[in-house]
Amino acid sequence: xxxxxxxxxxxxxxxxxxxxxxxxxxxxxxxxxxxxxxxxxxxxxxxxxxxxxxxxxxxxxxxxxxxxxxxxxxxxxxxxxxxxxxxxxxxxxxxxxxxxxxxxxxxxxxxxxxxxxxxxxxxxxxxxxxxxxxxxxxxxxxxxxxxxxxxxxxxxxxxxxxxxxxxxxxxxxxxxxxxxxxxxxxxxxxxxxxxxxxxxxxxxxxxxxxxxxxxxxxxxxxxxxxxxxxxxxxxxxxxxxxxxxxx
Amino acid sequence: xxxxxxxxxxxxxxxxxxxxxxxxxxxxxxxxxxxxxxxxxxxxxxxxxxxxxxxxxxxxxxxxxxxxxxxxxxxxxxxxxxxxxxxxxxxxxxxxxxxxxxxxxxxxxxxxxxxxxxxxxxxxxxxxxxxxxxxxxxxxxxxxxxxxxxxxxxxxxxxxxxxxxxxxxxxxxxxxxxxxxxxxxxxxxxxxxxxxxxxxxxxxxxxxxxxxxxxxxxxxxxxxxxxxxxxxxxxxxxxxxxxxxxxxxxxxxxxxxxxxxxxxxxxxxxxxxxxxxxxxxxxxxxxxxxxxxxxxxxxxxxxxxxxxxxxxxxxxxxxxxxxxxxxxxxxxxxxxxxxxxxxxxxxxxxxxxxxxxxxxxxxxxxxxxxxxxxxxxxxxxxxxxxxxxxxxxxxxxxxxxxxxxxxxxxxxxxxxxxxxxxxxxxxxxxxxxxxxxxxxxxxxxxxxxxxxxxxxxxxxxxxxxxxxxxxxxxxxxxxxxxxxxxxxxxxxxxxxxxxxxxxxxxxxxxxxxxxxx
Numbered sequence: 001x002x003x004x005x006x007x008x009x010x011x012x013x014x015x016x017x018x019x020x021x022x023x024x025x026x027x028x029x030x031x032x033x034x035x036x037x038x039x040x041x042x043x044x045x046x047x048x049x050x051x052x053x054x055x056x057x058x059x060x061x062x063x064x065x066x067x068x069x070x071x072x073x074x075x076x077x078x079x080x081x082x083x084x085x086x087x088x089x090x091x092x093x094x095x096x097x098x099x100x101x102x103x104x105x106x107x108x109x110x111x112x113x114x115x116x117x118x119x120x121x122x123x124x125x126x127x128x129x130x131x132x133x134x135x136x137x138x139x140x141x142x143x144x145x146x147x148x149x150x151x152x153x154x155x156x157x158x159x160x161x162x163x164x165x166x167x168x169x170x171x172x173x174x175x176x177x178x179x180x181x182x183x184x185x186x187x188x189x190x191x192x193x194x195x196x197x198x199x200x201x202x203x204x205x206x207x208x209x210x211x212x213x214x215x216x217x218x219x220x221x222x223x224x225x226x227x228x229x230x231x232x233x234x235x236x237x238x239x240x241x242x243x244x245x246x247x
Numbered sequence: 248x249x250x251x252x253x254x255x256x257x258x259x260x261x262x263x264x265x266x267x268x269x270x271x272x273x274x275x276x277x278x279x280x281x282x283x284x285x286x287x288x289x290x291x292x293x294x295x296x297x298x299x300x301x302x303x304x305x306x307x308x309x310x311x312x313x314x315x316x317x318x319x320x321x322x323x324x325x326x327x328x329x330x331x332x333x334x335x336x337x338x339x340x341x342x343x344x345x346x347x348x349x350x351x352x353x354x355x356x357x358x359x360x361x362x363x364x365x366x367x368x369x370x371x372x373x374x375x376x377x378x379x380x381x382x383x384x385x386x387x388x389x390x391x392x393x394x395x396x397x398x399x400x401x402x403x404x405x406x407x408x409x410x411x412x413x414x415x416x417x418x419x420x421x422x423x424x425x426x427x428x429x430x431x432x433x434x435x436x437x438x439x440x441x442x443x444x445x446x447x448x449x450x451x452x453x454x455x456x457x458x459x460x461x462x463x464x465x466x467x468x469x470x471x472x473x474x475x476x477x478x479x480x481x482x483x484x485x486x487x488x489x490x491x492x493x494x495x496x497x498x499x500x501x502x503x504x505x506x507x508x509x510x511x512x513x514x515x516x517x518x519x520x521x522x523x524x525x526x527x528x529x530x531x532x533x534x535x536x537x538x539x540x541x542x543x544x545x546x547x548x549x550x551x552x553x554x555x556x557x558x559x560x561x562x563x564x565x566x567x568x569x570x571x572x573x574x575x576x577x578x579x580x581x582x583x584x585x586x587x588x589x590x591x592x593x594x595x596x597x598x599x600x601x602x603x604x605x606x607x608x609x610x611x612x613x614x615x616x617x618x619x620x621x622x623x624x625x626x627x628x629x630x631x632x633x634x635x636x637x638x639x640x641x642x643x644x645x646x647x648x649x650x651x652x653x654x655x656x657x658x659x660x661x662x663x664x665x666x667x668x669x670x671x672x673x674x675x676x677x678x679x680x681x682x683x684x685x686x687x688x689x690x691x692x693x694x695x696x697x698x699x700x701x702x703x704x705x706x707x708x709x710x711x712x713x714x715x716x717x718x719x720x721x722x723x724x725x726x727x728x729x730x731x732x733x734x735x736x737x738x739x740x741x742x743x744x745x746x747x748x749x750x751x752x753x754x755x756x757x758x759x760x761x762x763x764x
Contacts, residue, residue, distance in 0.1 A: 049382035074381040074412030076560070078373065081412055 001114045002246050003120050005139040005171070009162075010155050011126035014145040014178035016043040017222075019123035021235040022143075022241035022242060026223040027080035029243075031118040034081045035074065038092065038135070039125040042085035048075045049219050050084045057088030061109070062095045063065040068109055071118075077224065081117075092131045106138040119246075128162060136163060137223055141245055145178035145206070148190035158198070173246055176238055197223055204237040252385070252410045254421040256403035256441075259430030264389045264404050265374065271428045275392065276421055277377045281386070287311050291366075291439045294359035295488060295497065299450045302355055305439060317350055322437075327351055337362035337493045358549060360494040364450065365442045366395035376408075376421055385416035385421055394442045402441035403432075417637035455481055455500045457507065457662045466609035467619030469702075471515045474663045478504045478511070485599060490585045495545040498584070502538040505531055510659040514623045518613070523603060525571040525681040530596050537587045541689050542576040547696055557727045561720035568717040569724075573705050620664035628755050634685075635743045644694055647739065651687035654680060673760045679751050686735050686742045694733035700725045 006019040014038070023035040037044040050073050060066035073080050096102040097160035108170060124135050136142060139229045142160055146152045156175050163170055175198075177191045206212075211222055211231040217224045223232045257264055269278045290308040293299045299306050299319075308331070309319045315334075319327045331347040337360035340352040352361070369392050376385040390405040408425070410418030425431050435441070439450055443535035459477045461470045488497030509531045516524035551570055555563035587593060614622070634650045658680055664671050704721050707713035745751065 052382070072413060074383075074414070076411075113262045 001110075001117050002119050003110065003139045004119065004141045004143055004242065004246070005135045006121065006143045006145070007124040007132065007139075007159075008137060008144045008146065008154065008155065009126060009128055009132075009159055010147075013147055013152070014206060014212075015075060015126075016047070016123055017146055017215065018048050018176075018178070018206070018235070018238070019121045019141060020044050021221045021223045021232075023080055023119075024223050025236060026121075026238040026243075027077055028223075029239075030079065033118065033119045034083060034113065034117045035075075035121045035123060036083040037083055037085035037123050038089060038131065039123055040087055040090040041125070042087075042121045044109075045082065045084040047215055047219055047221070048082050050082055052085045052087065054084060054086040054088075057086050058092050058095050060086065062099055062138070063110070064107060068175055069112065076175050076220075089125075089137065093129045096130045096134060096227055098125055102135045103137045106134040110121070110138060133166070135167055136166055136171055142171045142173050143242060144173065144175040145224065146175050147179050148177050148187045148194075148205075151157045153181070153190070153194075171190045172245060173200045174202055174242065176202035176241075179208040180205050181208050200239045202243055203236060204239060206231070206238065210243050212218070252415065252418050253408040253425075253433070254435040255406040255408070255422075255425055256432045256435035257406060257428075257430055258403040259592060260431070264391075264406065265372070266429055267389065267431070268374070268425065271424045271431075272376065272421060275295065275379070276384070276417075276424075278387070279377055281373040281375045284370055284620045286312060287369045287371060287520055289367050289369050289438070290336070291364045291442070292317075292695065293359045293364045293450070294356050294491070295485075296359065296453055296455065296500075297358060297364075298355055298357075299352075300450045303650070304355070305351070305437065306361065308336075314459060315349065316341070316721045317348060319351060328631055339494065340560055346576055353402045358494060359496050364494060365439055366596075367438070367442045368393045368395070369438070373757055376418075378417060383411055384417040385410050390438065392438055394445050396446050402438075402445055405435045405438060405441065406431075407435075416734070452486060457659075457665070459663075459666065459699075460667045461616050461664065462666055463615060463617035465616045467518045467606060467614045467616050468609055470616035470619065470664075471518050472604050472607045475508060475511055476601070477602065478508045479597065479601055482508070486588055489588055492585070496650070498538060498542055498545065502535065502542055505535045506655065507659045509535060510656045511663060514656060514660055515619070516629065518619055520607070520610075527596075527600060527603075534587075534593070534596070537584055538579040541577060541584050543695055543699070544580060546692060547699060548577065554724055554727065558720060558723045559727075561716070561721075563722040565714075565716040565720035566724065568707065569700075569703060569721050570623075573699075574691075574708065589681050616664070617667055620660075620667055624657065624660050624664065624755070624759050627660050628752075631657055632752075635747060638739070638743070639748075643691075647687055648691055648694075651684070651691055654684050654687060658684060660672065670759050672754065676755055676758050679746055679754075686738050690735040690739070693728050693735065696728050697714065697725055701729070720752055 002023070006015040006022075008015060017111070019035060024032045027033040033043060035048075037052075045052045054061060054071045056066040061068060061071065068083065072083050074080075075082050096105055097104050106122075113120065122135055123137065124132060140165065142159075144156065146156050159175075160173060163173055177187075177194075180187050180191050182188055191205045195203045207230065209227055209229075209231045211229045214226075215222050222229060223235050227234055257267065259267065265278060272278060288309075288310040289467055294305045302324070304321050304325070307320070309318060313328045315330060317326070317329045317331050327348045329344050329346050331344060331733055334343065339358075339360050340356045343349045343352065343361075351377045354728055369390055371391075372389045374387040374389070375383040376387055378384050379694065386409045388409070390407070392402045392405065394401065406425070408418060408422055422433075423755055426433055436444070443449055443616050447639075457474060458475055459473045461473065485497045485501035485504070488494070489501050505727060509528065511529065512519075512528050514523045548570070550564075551573070556564050558566075631653050634646070638646050640651065658677065661668075661673065661677055661680070700721050704713075704718055708718070
């Protein structure tokens, strides 16, 4: 079982859109996929039409009094399950803080799912916290969407530094450009240059497209309701890169 | 795909299934078609004696627009599939594409061929059952079966409701709503059962066992007639398969039915009207003798690979001329047998035999079934004790062959009257007898095979078209068969001693006495 975390210190950069579409594409490829929505905003949960509620909340999950397996819901798509978000996930940092070995907690929680899934996507909330540290300890690959601006690139450097400073297991990092506006010269220039300079930046860039925004209206991955759209083609190329990194 | 949570059969022919389901579930749940309905051609396969069905398995050949698929499944969720191309039925598992499915089937079917048990066209539609968020909480598959064999009406529509993970409670509520619909019944029979039911049949209905229900107080003549009719059913059920030479077990079951009939006629002659047994005994002997050459060759050929693997000084490949000779002779013998089974003599025999048996009436005075059974089993048992007790290390093989026949008679008598006896006592008696029978059977099979090897070697040599290596390999083979024969002969005394022990005799007496209690 491989674990991919869609994560960035910065919010609103396309983490959830990437997690939702890549999990759908992985399941369509025949993999058994779980998408865990760790963000209390519950956007991924909403997109799959699942109610954002976990019995016992984050406390029961983290402390192990509720079986993670029992909280999982099937989506409308073959091979793709979802661990829904819950509003109590806003306190995951505090809950983890009271647990033993908090940064290892997520690894231990996910271990029993090894035989049930080939791939787990963790859709993470933004920020640097105890939860993000636990996520980075659990993940094999961190997939970080970045907007091609100077400030975003600075955030990528911060993330690289944060990962290299971790004790023990360190996940691989793959950043990709997201929400690119091709009309902006700076966006175009950075998106073309950086993948040639850095190994940890994907060649695929996901453009800012209204079709991606329509996911909230359709409540489904764009790769499912508009499989031939430019947005879907972008996610398919990104999935091919991610799959290659995982293998 | 998950295992079905709830099964339904829908019999209201007036309303379409989706409409009935929609009305049952509105407004809490909506019914959304998931894909266009597709029509599949389905053929259910099993051995003639239903080995897969008895193992709780269903094998289906499903042809859609794409490549055809074989699907082996069980109610417990086992599922193995294989793509097949151009396979014609019947077929032995050896003739299927290699892979996990073939491996599983080989173990289950052994020497029996897979043949179609039923055929139907199946129109399958899938629906998503959604909650008020338009989230799919369950899948509904509707299967409309149209049997290939003409029947008065199609089976009821089959509905399979499968809960999406995490939504079992909603699926249970949906199932409850559906169950309340007129014409909807919980627990649809498996498709194979539904298709076969339209023509008045059911899976697993063939068995080569003499499973007749007798009562202790019924007239013995009627009890024997019931047994003989059951044997005639088995005999006739295997005629077509023997003629078509589908697999070796059709002939085996036919031959056993004939042997049992001959034993019943011999052991129970006094229970039948005067002259009836004497009239039919020669006819069934004719039939039994007809089956012997082909069956002997079958036994030889079925064990050929094992025998060849035992060779010590010769290469198994050197036995090829011997194998070809046996196979060629089998073709000739099988043709002769098939001709006899198509003959007017055979047709007249079975027809008149059935007519005589169905017309039997109980005599004014005569024993009941329990007393007759006790007498027949007791006499057969005592005869074995006498014959077996007289066999010594110097006795000729014929004595052991004769004893083997008597053991078979006792075994058949136990089977005929099994329903009158305590089941566990019956099983124990059969087990004790079987130990002796196995030993005698091995001894005789080895005798026959050695004679066969000698005869074939002489014939091949006389024709002058045999290599020395083949003759040497046959000699090696005969030597191993001879070793097995000597082993069986040396085991005889201990096997017989166990069978003839005081305790075993007491158990036999208690068995027949149990019918009266």
